[in-house]
Amino acid sequence: MNDDASNDAPDIRYRFSLGWWNFYFLTKLLLVWRGMIGLHPWVNLAFILMLAVPLPSRAPRILRLTVAIPLGIVLLYYDSWLPPLKRVLAQASSLSQFTFSYLIELTERLVHPEFVVMLVVIWILYTLVSRFLKLGVILTVSLFALAVLNKFDRGETSTTPSNMAQRASQNPDHSALSDLNYLVNSFFSTESTRQVSFDAAEATPKPFDIVLIHICSLSWSDLKVTGLENHPLWQTLDVLYTNFNSASSYSVPAAIRLLRAPCGQLPHAGLYNPSTDQCYLMESLKQAGFTPNLLLNHDGHFDNFLKTIENQKLGIEPIKPDGLRPYELAFDDSPIYDDKEVLDHWVQTRNTNPSKQVALYYNTISLHDGNRLVGPDNSLSSMKTYGIRLRRLLDDLNQFVVSLQNSGRNTVVVIIPEHGAAIRGDKYQISGLREIPTPNITLIPVGIKIIGPKTSRSDAQRIVSTPTSYLGLSQVIANIIKTSPFESPVFRADDLVRDMPLTKFVAQNADVTVVRNNGQYYLRQDSEAEWIPYEGEDK
Structure with missing residues (x-):
């Protein structure tokens, strides 16, 4: 039948x-x-x-x-x-x-x-x-x-946290999934006690600027997909992080995390609560003798981005890139300006600024998903133009470094993406979707460049492959402020990263958490869900 x-x-x-x-x-x-x-x-x-x-x-x-x-x-x-x-x-x-x-x-x-x-x-x-x-x-x-x-x-x-260490020592490749709740809770408990302090910069005849370039949508995975992991920009940096966790997969939380870099990693829900002045990066730099500057290559209105970063003890209006023509149109049809033109405009503004030391936060969304190029290629999808836009951005940043070198001004440039673009999708989410903060999205290329006419690096480029995050970057900035590399003809890249704290891999987006334990990544969709092994990372 x-x-x-x-x-x-x-x-x-x-x-x-x-x-x-x-x-x-x-x-x-x-x-x-x-x-x-x-x-x-x-x-x-x-x-x-x-x-x-x-x-x-x-x-x-x-x-x-x-x-x-x-x-x-x-x-x-x-x-x-x-x-x-x-x-x-x-x-x-x-x-x-x-x-x-x-x-x-x-x-x-x-x-x-x-x-x-x-x-x-x-x-x-x-x-x-x-x-x-x-x-x-x-x-x-x-x-x-x-x-x-x-x-x-x-x-x-199922098991209890009390026997976690014993079983891990007996079988390090096996971790009971219930242990991960304990590990995550312990991680945030420990992070809440960690902090990097910035000393006030002593009066010096060799002042310098700090330029933070915050890039939307770029990860190591994206670089590999586009074949640009060996772009000349990465070779010119003095310090390059290959295992830096952005901890977030969206712009607003990623910006908050960077602008609160001096303190340990917060749970996602804690990002929107106020903190002490010592935890705000730009406020700490201000207390150390730097004048904050804010620059965007977009209007900052989507998702209240501009208002959010201004609330991170920034409190200043962004420098307007007047007279520039849009290079791209965003996913909401708002204009996006060419990175080189925007940064060159800031350099001109900086030359008329009497401040001895400036700390610039620059945010670019040139690589954001959904952007369309202005011109003959405007009909191409954002995925098809991602490689074109990425090469253009890396070339622009390379030229910006050259411009700073030619200007004769001492500058510390920090290149740090917000999160990846998820160009390589996996079985958990389609290409471009970033709801799950996977390592393909949150492991980002971070680099530091010391630029000065009377100083140069004496050792090889310092590759930092140990797991780290914003607190480690804060320590490097604190080291530079305490012992300026511009006070002598040569500096060592190894000295820049001394005493740098490590940070285990924990990434979050709203209720979704990804954690790395014993070499394996695990995913939890919300606080009540079960942990499952995540196996979609690049090999």
């Missing part, structure tokens, strides 16, 4: 008949097998129970179908790696600002050709097999087995 058959009168023989819903659950199981979605077995079993209960007449079955279709869509979304619905709803106002062309581009990324082909193959498989097998029974038993095995695995690996 065909499993898909149905009659108006209830029949015990069709108690577990799912009809064409078999295709829905078969697709889900194959997507789980391919690692393209997750699965909540017990919730899906409850849905099967609702679908399979026999109803006495046609009208209730139509009503059930009317309810089941939207419920099935929501359940598929719930099983996917897409952001939680509450997160999407919270971002609704921001999403409404996206241009229509950008929304189309995002849709094209989501509906991948591989997925469409898979659906066709599954449908052909379903139509052939459903004639001979009770697919409803087989799929229900499979889901029940997954649910039981999942529960068994959780019970087998």
Whole structure:
């Protein structure tokens, strides 16, 4: 008897008949097998129970179908790696600002050709097999087995924090998932006690400026995808970090973290609470004798970015890049200006500024997802122009360094991205999506360049490969202020990074947390969810 058959009168023989819903659950199981979605077995079993209960007449079955279709869509979304619905709803106002062309581009990324082909193959498989097998029974038993095995695995690996060290020493490659909650809580507890202090700069005949270049959407993974990890800019830097964790995957939290760099890493929720003056980077630099400057190559209105950074004890208006023509249009159609032109404009402004020492915070969104070039290439998608825009940005920064060298002004340049662009997608999220702060997104290239006409580096470029973050960068800036590299003809890059604190890998975006433990990354979708191994990082 065909499993898909149905009659108006209830029949015990069709108690577990799912009809064409078999295709829905078969697709889900194959997507789980391919690692393209997750699965909540017990919730899906409850849905099967609702679908399979026999109803006495046609009208209730139509009503059930009317309810089941939207419920099935929501359940598929719930099983996917897409952001939680509450997160999407919270971002609704921001999403409404996206241009229509950008929304189309995002849709094209989501509906991948591989997925469409898979659906066709599954449908052909379903139509052939459903004639001979009770697919409803087989799929229900499979889901029940997954649910039981999942529960068994959780019970087998559960433990308490007290025996964590003992088991880790017995088997360092195995970490009980329940230990990770303890590790994360301990991490933030320890971070809350860490701080770097900036000494007031002594009067010196050789003052210098500090330039912080904060780049939206650039990670080591993005550099590898575009083949620009060996761009000349990286070779000219005195210190280069290869294992620096931005800890955030979006601009606003990343900017807050940098502008609070002197204190240990905060949980995501704590970023929006006020802190002590000692934790604000620009306030600390101001107390050390530097005059804060603020510069953007965009209007800063999206997601209240400008207001947010001004609240980080910056309190100054950005320098306006007057008279410049847009180089790009952002995902909300706002203008973006050429980095070299904006920075050159600042250099001219700086030359008329009587301040002896300036600390500039410059933010650029030239690489942001959804940007379109102004000119003949404006029809290309942002993913197709990312490599073009990245090379242009790196060339501009290289020329900016040369301009500073030619100016004769002593300057410390810090190049630090906010987060990556997620050019390389994975099974957890499509290309360009950054809801999960994976290592491909948060491991960023950070570099420091000492520029002065009467000083030069005496040793090799210092590569910092140990895990570090903003606190380590603050220590380097504090070292430079305390012992200026401009006071002697030569300096050592090794001296710049002395006493630099390390920071374990913990990255967050809203409720999502990624942590590294014993060489393995783990992902938790929210504070109540289970930890799962994350295996999408670059090898």
